[in-house]
Amino acid sequence: MLAEDLKKLIEQGLPGAHVEVRDFTGGGDHFEALVVSQDFEGKTLVERHQAVYGALGDAMRAQVHALTLKTLTPAQYQQRR
């Protein structure tokens, strides 16, 4: 699986989200993703991660061994820059 494909899946599941994905071993199964979405507003970290896992669906179970996730609202993202 390519980082680009993973990014597309997340963007499809969370329309309007800003998504950055990095394949940190180059092996196509260990990824790091930053997801910034308005939908995360008022949600717990568990709910935010579940939303991303939901967008990935079966790919998460079958192809992705590890995904390090950072989930931010647009306001939180601005603060970090």
Place this chain on the structure above:
Amino acid sequence: MAQDVTERIQSAVSNNKVMIFMKGTASFPQCGFSAATVQVFEQLGVPFETADVLSDPELRDGIKRFTNWPTIPQVFVGGKFIGGCDIVREMYESGDLKTLVDSVMK
């Protein structure tokens, strides 16, 4: 069978203030993410219990269904699911984890 594993998870989570479902054991973690999670709780210096999903396939599937969460490790504090390795690390860095753990240890 499915009922059994759910009950086992429920009782582990209710009987331990900090319960970690992980790959391997606290002394011999079998995955970097599980190791990092254990390390956080060791640094906090609080007692915790672990269950090894690698030696128990039924538990490995069961815990994922229980929380609707696809990855291991999974951490429960005070009977509540708080997330996996990333969330634990993030909460540790912000100090929220210490606050939460302190509140359930009372």
